[in-house]
Each structure stands twice: as structure tokens, then as C-alpha cells.
């Protein structure tokens with residue numbers, strides 16, 4: 001009963017008003033790009049060192065994914081371990097050349113190299129892992145500045161109330177002079193707006209600007225981040241401070257309270273691999289139990305639903321979770337359940353497979369499909385499993401949900 005899953009509107013359904021010879025314009029592709037080379041000097045493998053329980057790059061990757069504003073999220077690296085960690089977060093990996101992985105390589109040349117390999121990308125949201133207190137809300141606002149307000153580049157700044165004095169080199173007999181204050185009328189903090197400083201959290205820029213060697217230029221504007229979230233890990237003593245800051249002010253991931261796995265089309269159609277007497281499973285989703293118990297330990301309720309009457313199949317899988325079969329309208333039963341539990345869709349994770357899952361995949365706070373799900377479901381889902389349906393997809397998705405909502409232990 002698996003659907004063929006034609007994706008999106010049928011070809012030829014474009015508006016009739018379109019003038020001839022002009023193909024429809026695709027919306028600009030905005031890619032999040034996190035640079036994470038292996039050869040960090042001060043702190044070895046800094047980019048994947050656990051910060052408050054999560055690999056450093058994980059903090060910004062999670063914010064980028066959850067913002068929902070990027071067509072793709074990438075890590076550019078030259079290192080196998082970093083690639084593995086990035087893939088665990090479900091993002092794409094660009095293996096960069098040694099040429100742009102040196103101590104002396106600039107971010108700009110590394111981004112330019114990425115763009116040469118990814119022609120589909122129109123806008124780069126370059127996000128630095130060294131500023132882990134980034135929130136999805138910041139990225140949503142910046143995305144609007146680029147996509148709707150017409151800016152070519154936007155970068156993050158923070159307001160500081162710092163009095164600057166001129167530097168006098170050793171051995172030079174001169175006096176220092178104030179740079180941004182009158183010592184006779186030293187302003188109180190509340191009487192002075194302070195100054196804006198680039199804080200290194202992110203740099204968004206359109207491709208043509210980057211190709212002209214700029215990350216900041218054209219119609220350019222800054223985005224002011226709140227001081228609490230402006231954290232920059234530069235030297236090793238910054239690390240413990242950053243750890244405290246992410247715990248207090250960082251983005252701790254989405255809170256999922258209910259995972260719904262719709263098993264139609266993959267556990268109900270022979271993928272489930274029951275033995276002839278319908279009592280034992282011979283293969284199938286053995287790993288599912290681990291993922292489910294992990295989530296249950298975190299207080300997440302797990303629910304298997306099916307439009308079919310397949311209780312035997314499910315019970316044979318010995319998955320320790322609630323089951324609802326013969327469901328006539330999937331979205332409706334989830335709405336009812338949500339209301340009972342007082343949950344928003346944001347707190348629901350949904351694993352689907354078929355066209356009938358598209359609605360729920362679009363609504364859910366986290367959504368996933370097995371690798372062989374129909375095209376429409378794949379398009380609607382935030383995460384596409386590496387496993388096919390019936391082969392550990394539940395486990396993989398449950399692990400993914402756990403990772404994204406990983407609570408922080410110190």
C-alpha cells in the first residue's frame with residue numbers, strides 16, 4: 001500500500017501568467033556553513049570537544065537546524081572525527097582541501113572554496129562554532145533581513161561599554177589619550193549607549209559579495225545580539241566561562257514530549273519480517289527498543305500508530321511502547337492526544353513514511369522519515385534516516401531526537 005509519492009505540484013502546473021521562455025525562479029538557497037578544521041592550536045580538536053555535554057559544533061548546528069530557515073546545513077572540515085560528529089547531527093559535510101585548512105587559512109577563502117563546489121547555494125550563513133550561545137530566533141531574524149529586507153550582508157555585533165585609550169609603545173615617551181570619552185565628564189553606563197563590536201557569532205552574505213572577497217559589504221547591516229549570548233571562545237580560559245554561559249543562556253534544544261511513529265507502509269507491509277507463525281520476529285527493527293527506552297528515560301512518551309489492524313505484527317516486534325491501530329485519521333488522533341497532554345506541535349516528534357504522513361511531518365517540532373520513504377514525505381521531513389523502513393529507522397530517529405534535545409550534564 002506504499003504510495004508512489006510524487007513530490008510537490010505536478011510538472012506543468014506552473015501559473016499560466018508566466019511569460020514564455022522564463023523558467024520559474026527558484027527561491028534563493030541559503031546554506032548554513034560552520035567551519036570546523038581539525039588542526040586547532042590552543043585547544044586540540046576544539047570544534048568537537050564537549051562543551052557542557054555537547055560537542056562544540058553541536059550547539060550552533062542545533063540552532064541552525066531548529067531555526068528552519070536554511071535549505072541546507074553544512075560543516076566544512078578536513079577531519080574524519082569532525083565529519084562523524086557532524087553527520088550525527090544530521091547535517092551535510094564538505095570535505096575541504098588541505099589548502100584552506102592551514103593555520104593561516106582565512107574563513108573567507110574556506111567559504112569561497114565551499115561555494116566553488118556548491119553552485120546551488122546563493123546565500124551563505126557563516127556561523128562560527130566558537131560562539132555557542134546562538135539561538136534559532138537570532139537566525140530567523142537575520143534570514144528575514146536578507147530575504148525580505150534586501151540586505152546583501154548581515155553580521156553579528158554586541159554592545160559594549162568600554163572606554164578606549166591610545167596605546168603607547170614601550171620606550172616611547174608620550175602620554176595616553178582618551179579615544180571615546182571625556183575624562184572630565186565620564187558618562188555613567190546608563191547615560192552612554194556604548195559601542196558596537198563585531199562578536200564573531202555569524203556572517204551572512206550573498207554569493208556575489210563573497211566572490212568579490214567580502215563577507216561584509218554591499219547593502220550591509222549589523223544584527224545586535226544580547227550581551228548574555230555573546231560568547232566567543234578564543235583562548236583556553238574562555239572555555240569554562242563559555243560552559244557556564246551556554247548552560248544559563250544557550251539554546252538547549254527542542255523539548256519533545258511525544259514521539260509518534262507512523263508505521264504504515266514499512267512495518268505493516270512485510271518489512272516487519274515476522275516468522276510464519278506470526279509470533280517471533282526474524283529481523284526487523286530490533287534496535288528500535290534501545291532508542292525508545294532512551295527516550296522514555298527522558299520522559300518522552302512513544303506512540304506507534306497505524307491505519308491498519310496490525311496489532312500482531314507490532315506486538316511481535318516487542319517494542320515497549322503504546323500502540324494504536326486502525327486509525328482512520330492520523331492527524332486527528334494526534335490532535336486529540338496533544339490536547340489531552342496539553343502539548344503544542346513543537347513538542348511532538350513524528351516519524352512518517354507515506355503521503356498520508358505529510359501533514360503531520362510538516363506540523364511536528366521534529367520530523368523524520370526512513371531513507372526509502374516516498375518523495376513527498378522526504379520533502380516534508382526535517383531528517384532523512386540513513387536506514388530504510390523496517391531496518392532500525394525507529395532507533396535512528398529516536399537517537400536523533402535524543403541528540404537534539406540532549407540535556408546538559410556537568
Ligand SMILES: CC(=O)N[C@H]1[C@H]([C@H](O)[C@H](O)CO)O[C@](OP(=O)(O)OC[C@H]2O[C@@H](n3ccc(N)nc3=O)[C@H](O)[C@@H]2O)(C(=O)O)C[C@@H]1O
Pocket residue numbers: 035036037040047100101102105106107108110128129130198199200201203215232233234
Ligand atoms: C569570519 C572571520 O573572519 N572569522 C575569523 C574570526 C573572527 O574575526 C573573530 O571571531 C571576530 O570576533 O577570528 C578567528 O577565529 P578562530 O580562529 O577562533 O576561528 C573561528 C572558528 O572557525 C574555524 N575556522 C576558521 C578559519 C578556517 N580557515 N577554518 C576554520 O575551520 C575555527 O576552527 C573556529 O571554530 C581568529 O581568532 O583568528 C579566525 C576566523 O577566520
